[in-house]
Amino acid sequence: MNTITLSNRLGESTSPYLQQHKDNPVHWLPWGEEAFRLARELDRPILLSSGYAACHWCHVMAHESFENPEIAAIMNEHFINVKVDREERPDVDHLYMQALRMMGEQGGWPLTMFLTPDGTPFWGGTYFPPEPRYGRPGFAQVLREIARVWREQREKILEHAGKLDAALKEQSRDEAASSLPPAELPAQVSKALVQYFDPEKGGLGGAPKFPQCPALDLLLHAGNATARHHVHNTLRHMAQGGIYDHLGGGFARYSTDELWLVPHFEKMLYDNAQLITTMSIAWLQTQEELFRVRIEETIAFMEREMRIKGAGYAASFDADSEGEEGKFYVFTYEELKRLIPDEQDFQLFAQVYDVQPRGNWEGKIILNRRHALELLDAETEERLARIRQRLFEARARRIPPARDDKVLASWNGLAITALVHAGLAFDQAKWLALAEERMQEVLGVLLVDGTLRQSFNRTVSDTPATADGVANMLRAALLLFEATADPAHRDTADLLLRQMMDHYLAESGDAFHYTHESVADVPLRQIVAEDDAMPSYHGVMVENLLHLHHLTGDAAHRDLAERILKRFARPMSESPLAYATLLKGLWLWHEGTKVVLAHEEEELANAGDSRETARGLLHAFIRHTALIPPIAHLKPGDDTSALPPHLQAAAATQQRPALIACRGQTCAMPVHTAANIPDALELLRQTA
Numbered sequence: 001m002n003t004i005t006l007s008n009r010l011g012e013s014t015s016p017y018l019q020q021h022k023d024n025p026v027h028w029l030p031w032g033e034e035a036f037r038l039a040r041e042l043d044r045p046i047l048l049s050s051g052y053a054a055c056h057w058c059h060v061m062a063h064e065s066f067e068n069p070e071i072a073a074i075m076n077e078h079f080i081n082v083k084v085d086r087e088e089r090p091d092v093d094h095l096y097m098q099a100l101r102m103m104g105e106q107g108g109w110p111l112t113m114f115l116t117p118d119g120t121p122f123w124g125g126t127y128f129p130p131e132p133r134y135g136r137p138g139f140a141q142v143l144r145e146i147a148r149v150w151r152e153q154r155e156k157i158l159e160h161a162g163k164l165d166a167a168l169k170e171q172s173r174d175e176a177a178s179s180l181p182p183a184e185l186p187a188q189v190s191k192a193l194v195q196y197f198d199p200e201k202g203g204l205g206g207a208p209k210f211p212q213c214p215a216l217d218l219l220l221h222a223g224n225a226t227a228r229h230h231v232h233n234t235l236r237h238m239a240q241g242g243i244y245d246h247l248g249g250g251f252a253r254y255s256t257d258e259l260w261l262v263p264h265f266e267k268m269l270y271d272n273a274q275l276i277t278t279m280s281i282a283w284l285q286t287q288e289e290l291f292r293v294r295i296e297e298t299i300a301f302m303e304r305e306m307r308i309k310g311a312g313y314a315a316s317f318d319a320d321s322e323g324e325e326g327k328f329y330v331f332t333y334e335e336l337k338r339l340i341p342d343e344q345d346f347q348l349f350a351q352v353y354d355v356q357p358r359g360n361w362e363g364k365i366i367l368n369r370r371h372a373l374e375l376l377d378a379e380t381e382e383r384l385a386r387i388r389q390r391l392f393e394a395r396a397r398r399i400p401p402a403r404d405d406k407v408l409a410s411w412n413g414l415a416i417t418a419l420v421h422a423g424l425a426f427d428q429a430k431w432l433a434l435a436e437e438r439m440q441e442v443l444g445v446l447l448v449d450g451t452l453r454q455s456f457n458r459t460v461s462d463t464p465a466t467a468d469g470v471a472n473m474l475r476a477a478l479l480l481f482e483a484t485a486d487p488a489h490r491d492t493a494d495l496l497l498r499q500m501m502d503h504y505l506a507e508s509g510d511a512f513h514y515t516h517e518s519v520a521d522v523p524l525r526q527i528v529a530e531d532d533a534m535p536s537y538h539g540v541m542v543e544n545l546l547h548l549h550h551l552t553g554d555a556a557h558r559d560l561a562e563r564i565l566k567r568f569a570r571p572m573s574e575s576p577l578a579y580a581t582l583l584k585g586l587w588l589w590h591e592g593t594k595v596v597l598a599h600e601e602e603e604l605a606n607a608g609d610s611r612e613t614a615r616g617l618l619h620a621f622i623r624h625t626a627l628i629p630p631i632a633h634l635k636p637g638d639d640t641s642a643l644p645p646h647l648q649a650a651a652a653t654q655q656r657p658a659l660i661a662c663r664g665q666t667c668a669m670p671v672h673t674a675a676n677i678p679d680a681l682e683l684l685r686q687t688a
């Protein structure tokens with residue numbers, strides 16, 4: 001007689017998402033070997049449910065099904081039930097999301113997958129209602145049918161599972177091309193993507209509209225004037241739309257409509273980080289005050305509301321509060337009339353922020369400025385700011401959405417990178433200082449015995465970071481070194497590079513596994529190259545390796561970047577929107593301009609910002625090119641013997657601060673004044 005007793009085991013988890021389910025009547029287990037062992041011993045399939053703390057439909061399914069004793073009883077009788085926080089274990093989530101898409105289903109969360117006891121998927125979906133509706137079968141109905149087929153037709157399940165398993169393995173077997181994709185490909189893709197933009201409201205495609213920052217970033221770098229125009233237009237509509245929080249700052253995850261009016265109200269760190277980076281480049285290209293203001297407000301939001309003191313930034317804010325999506329953020333007309341008692345102030349605010357007696361969304365008001373994208377005169381904007389502050393203080397008295405306090409390596413790497421980009425674009429030392437502080441905090445909690453871990457929430461996770469975490473933190477460390485010339489950041493970059501090379505590099509030597517080699521509880525170590533809501537870690541690593549080659553002259557870095565670009569040449573050409581970050585890396589390989597800064601001793605001791613310091617030359621270069629390049633520093637007394645010959649020769653001639661612009665292996669003559677930068681770049685363009 002079987003005496004195994006199951007119960008809900010989520011109470012000890014540090015994941016806020018798993019904690020949300022610790023009181024469910026479902027016998028949930030966390031992901032791990034115990035779940036597989038019990039599935040084998042009890043001869044049951046595994047029901048895997050993956051989501052995250054800020055996920056609205058995860059909450060709906062939890063309330064409708066996982067808190068329902070009758071449905072829980074079916075789950076407990078027939079399945080081993082496993083809960084996964086997709087942010088703590090993105091490798092697990094990605095594997096089964098890929099399987100779902102191979103079944104012809106659209107991905108999303110909650111992810112609901114049925115697995116054999118060895119972890120092989122055989123059927124799944126996303127959200128299921130408790131009873132049939134929305135054209136979907138009821139969850140109780142699904143559970144009973146899967147249990148019946150497992151008992152009566154298991155051979156069909158195992159056959160289907162075997163085919164899915166083979167397809168998943170095949171997906172990581174791209175063969176390297178014999179040569180790099182052509183230099184023209186990023187520009188050609190950028191030109192082709194223009195046709196998919198909404199010409200009026202911006203954004204790729206129709207509703208729902210996502211920021212899609214990797215694609216926007218590609219177009220800002222490799223695109224022509226028309227492509228850049230569409231990106232700028234998209235960012236303006238986002239910055240003035242309802243997807244932006246006009247009182248507290250920061251962007252919601254996406255817009256449910258084509259107007260950027262109605263957000264899915266959850267706020268994610270990764271979206272806000274990427275949008276700061278993208279808008280920093282857009283500001284350099286346009287000098288539009290709107291972008292500067294939104295960047296400043298979004299950084300302030302991250303510092304005020306997302307910072308975990310001593311640890312970095314939290315992952316996200318929930319879409320719901322008091323059981324209702326968006327309740328914290330919206331107003332009624334009567335509320336706004338009461339909170340803005342001065343009639344003239346109210347009329348001004350109502351006109352600017354789309355305040356209508358009948359509301360603009362389900363009888364409520366989502367504040368937005370999408371009907372007039374430009375900022376108003378300074379006096380009017382100051383008046384509006386005072387009104388917004390009054391509303392912000394009133395809103396602060398509401399019950400706020402829950403915050404997921406997990407500090408994630410990957411997302412914090414994006415956030416630190418964003419602060420560096422903003423600091424360099426705007427020549428703001430305060431943002432570079434913030435980036436250095438957050439880097440120190442994140443490393444303080446996530447770097448354990450030389451290994452970067454995935455997450456921290458009161459305690460650090462046992463799991464090493466996935467490859468995107470190492471790649472994004474490496475990128476942040478490299479950019480900090482390039483921005484500050486502080487060797488401590490270079491040491492961090494070297495450590496993270498060794499971790500990536502030693503524990504993630506595939507045997508083929510031209511790609512990286514998503515999971516650390518020590519992680520044994522994933523049925524398949526995938527190789528992932530496409531972007532999703534975040535940039536591909538392979539694309540980030542190509543950029544990292546090209547930066548490292550520029551810093552060191554070590555050909556091994558450039559050779560590995562080349563092998564990666566060859567490995568994914570075919571999918572980059574066939575599905576370019578999914579490989580935008582790799583295409584940007586290809587652009588950097590062929591077209592990206594790099595700079596070398598030669599310093600003087602007294603400048604390093606007293607970093608002034610006059611035009612003829614190296615720092616001043618750098619900012620003049622950034623303003624002129626409207627891009628932030630890889631930056632190498634030559635300081636007095638540096639050993640230049642490891643540098644490429646063309647840089648050694650340039651370095652030997654330096655008697656005063658200089659900027660040397662390079663493309664590929666060709667460098668322009670050193671310039672000592674900002675006025676000479678355009679001529680040097682033109683000569684470089686003609687000769688490179």
